[in-house]
Amino acid sequence: MIDVRGRLKSPLQGVALALLLASAAHAADAPDPARFAPCVAELKAAAVARGVSPAGYEQLTAGLAPDLKVLDFLDYQPEFRTPIWDYLSGLVDDERVADGQAMLKTWRDTLAAVAARYRVDPATVVAVWGVESNFGRNFGSRPLLTSLSTLSCYGRRQAYFRGEFFDALKIVDAGDVKREQLTGSWAGAFGHTQFMPSTFLRLAVDFDGDGRRDLVGSVPDALASTANFLKKAGWRDDEVWGFEVRLPAGFDASGAGRRNKQPLATWSARGLTRIDGSPLAGEGNAGLLLPAGAKGPAFLVFRNFDAIYGYNAAESYALAIAHLADRLRGGGPFATPWPTDDAGLSRAERREVQTLLVARGHAIGSVDGMLGDASRAAIRVEQQRLGHAVDGRAGQKLLRALKENR
Template sequence: MIRLACQIAASLLIASPALAECGGGFQSFVKGLKAEAVAKGHDTAAVNTFFKGVSQDAKVLRADRAQGVFQKPFIDFSRHLISQNRIDRGRAMAQKYDAVFDRIEAEYGISRGVLLAFWAFETDYGAFQGDFNTRNALVTLAHDCRRPELFRPQIFAALELYEQGGFDPARTTGAWAGEIGMVQMLPRDILENGVDADGDGKVSLKSSAPDALMSGAKMLSGLGWQAGQPWLQEVVVPDALDWSLSGPARSLTVSEWQGMGVRPRAGDLPSGEMQASLILPQGHTGPAFLAYPNFNVYFEWNQSFVYVLTAAYFATRLEGAQVYDAGRPAQGLSGQQMKQLQSKLQARGHDVGKIDGILGAGTRAAVQAEQVRLGLPADAWPTAELLNRL
């Protein structure tokens, strides 16, 4: 899990009196970090101990640049992550920690499937939490100039955890991006949201499932989760819908969607006044979902659209929802074709971000705008026809 709190991080950067620049010599960079830590008020001896033996981790950089799984379309990605074994284990964990989930639902109004899905995807219910040295990973990523504004503040948060006795710079391990524990939380999130749920006097996200789950729930609540409200629901859509209304950036009331013929595949829709976005991950002939306000909170946990939708859908499966109707979506583009499409969209003035072959929010919005212009079904799903027309 990478929660990209770039605005917060940027404000911290601006406030700091002396920053070690990213790039350049690694040891010089570390020296600058140490000076900055002391300037922030950290004890010199603690700073020296924390940074003692820090090293650059080439494996971290390789992992950061090798996230090809996010290029998979939703159907492939979700089938890759969701297995019957994960569903069965999730339901078993729900029973094992029933009292913890009851407490989460009572205190934060977060349904158990939500935390179970994160727990499954992040660490396979705690089975594999990552073996990267967390301090080295954070310093390596802060030194790298790709996203230093995200990772630099996490170094000082880890230092603070060390001073509190909750972090061992030589031994604490986790994911390549610096997340720690069963639900993979960054050091700053642990500082702000760590909960000693099992009452042993420590916040142990690596070894205590109650601590990890309650801490994750507190973080989601702080990010704006609306207690007791839904997040995602599979729906059936009519053939003749204005597809340009779809996408996470647009919302209508549930009543308005109903008036256009959108109906639940199973169960009932929530209150007619609730806002909802129509999500068509692979176009208007593929799966269809209504996403409610809580769905947006998922993007504070991870910014990948395909990951967020899969995690939100898996949460519903763990609570009894049926397997989605895959429909018959049009053939998508290969990674190379996606890069070609992104280049063409960029040339037409659209902000698609990095040319990376990933169908992110910027690319989806640009695809939808061009589909409207060209008179194609404006469902934000890129096809060979759109590529050729451009």
């Protein structure tokens, strides 16, 4: 309750009131499933104006029902919320490097032809493939037309998702990809290298010559389309994406940033060297990337890094692609450790954590290396038992403790 001066009478009453108001607000804002069918019907005119055939729209939207769970993902992106050492440890591990090197051999001829046409090296193309779908093993399971129609009628960014919905309808309507094959992420990315529908229409290519641009059933089409994306984003085959550097003691990091590109001579004058201590050499402008601050790994990045960044606008994502490509060429891990005493886990180590959780009686579902809600809930229980900070995060400390306390 609130007194006559507008003050809460007690802290507990304040909490209760806040919960009541939050519950009421949630109920008022909860999406109404009954709005879905009228919304989809109203979108037909705009879809037809965008190039979807009237008959195709009616056929492809018949029977659609909303998937309101996708709304929960609108404000969650792991690239921005996950510590960089966790994010990279799961994307660039020995398992993915070995798989990627095998794919380089399996698709050697196709990749050579792709490189000849688009001037993007095979390792970078295969790195995108590995990060986006684990080399075709994980396309995502959500039907795109369901997800995109839901996001077109509820939540924020409806205008954006309507454009993607219409473009997805055009892809199926044109016969490039069958409706039942069009499954992917909650936001609408699909195929081996996870193109959004609008990106597909702009940049997908028919590289195998079967008359269809098929990023789901054709690895050659997917690899070539990825190379075409990077080329159009500004990729230069005579440049590197960047490299790890060593900062001098007491370095002033105020000028760091991917966009703040300076000549290599400028960075050299400020005391930067290659990670092995050798001087910077060559020409070109580079930005100083410090994904974990000046105490962690540091990189000078060039225009090719920006091209990768264009694929998914997150610097951690671009660094994962670039680093995996280097590892596929035979390079090693970063020389500078991350500034943490609890490093991240590889996918094999995450599966080990899950196996140990199952052995303790936790029902977490599949042991797949994907630490979802059930795994994190079990981790919190074990953290409480072990006397660790209870945050649901799995790192090296938790793995060691679980192994020691079997």
